[in-house]
Amino acid sequence: MNTTYKIGFSLVLALLLFPARAADIGAGKARASACMGCHGSAGVSNSGMFPSLAGQSSAYLETQLKHFRAGERANATMNAMAKDLKDADIQNLAAYYAGLPGKSAGGDANLARTGQEKAAMCMGCHGNNLQGNGQFPKLAGQHPEYTGKQLTDFKSGARKAGQMNAIAKTLSEDDIKALAEYIGSLKNP
Template sequence: MFSLKHSLSACLVLAYSHAVPALAADAAAGAEKAAMCAGCHGPNGKSSNSQWPNLAAQQPAYLAAQLKAFKSGARTNPMMQSMIGNLNDQDIENLAAYFAGQPAAKAGGDAALVKTGADKSGMCLGCHGAQAQGSAQIPRLAGQHPGYLVAQLKNFKEGTRQGGPMQSMASTLSDDDMKALAAYFGSL
């Protein structure tokens, strides 16, 4: 269950996400820049490798925020930092608009775990949306690679990835819980 502290953190994240002015994005310009992303994230943002997330249909504000975090070093990944080092804020907004406009991916998940994950998913859906579609700076989980989701949950739990209430939420999950939730969200 969310505590008052978690609820306040979530409200602050949402308030901040609505207070940040967005640049007018050009999805066509983003499509031109997206070629550099295809090697890992796949054509049209649909990755065939569970190590890298699907970007297709992801929330544009979330994508832009993550790219800016990689660029600033607030979120570390040497590959991502080298790939986006020369992008300006407009390029980032354009990429976010392009990927957000792509049809959603469906990664699938271990059928034996999907039911268990569905039963546990309520703890996630309050922030990530009833269909795990995300909103504003809350990421879409639906159709994401289960392996990627498990890795990110572990990173939140270990503290190597920071992010609002996610560290507290992940700290309550066992490895089996993470696998079941990831399977469920990948199946959506």
């Protein structure tokens, strides 16, 4: 038996013995009861301090929950909430929130017009309407306060994410405010 054949056979055998597990949205909804105080009963936060999770991609949500669980993304509350989550819990939560409809947070119309001019730099990763793109989160409709804080944290280095740190360093406080208002004003289907 040649090496290529052995590797291929081993991969097929592994896939048959360990099939991918589909997410259980019902289990995710049940587990999400602990999240509702901050992220809202339907994944839409009522507070500008916390992000809305409704409609985010499951890939993005899974990645962030794993970062919180591992302590790679620092937030005392989220680190504590995620520390005991198993991979299946994370997958179920992500599937539940990804399937919920989002809602626009709104934003100051005057600042939003200014922010729209700056948003082109965001579209390469986050999509033309800032609706997200795989591992890159949906920004559309997020609370301006939350978005502004995240951009400020990226700028200062308090939140680490390579290219986001570099981009945020180019933004003034006024740019951050305008972008956050524009992002909040976008429709979030």
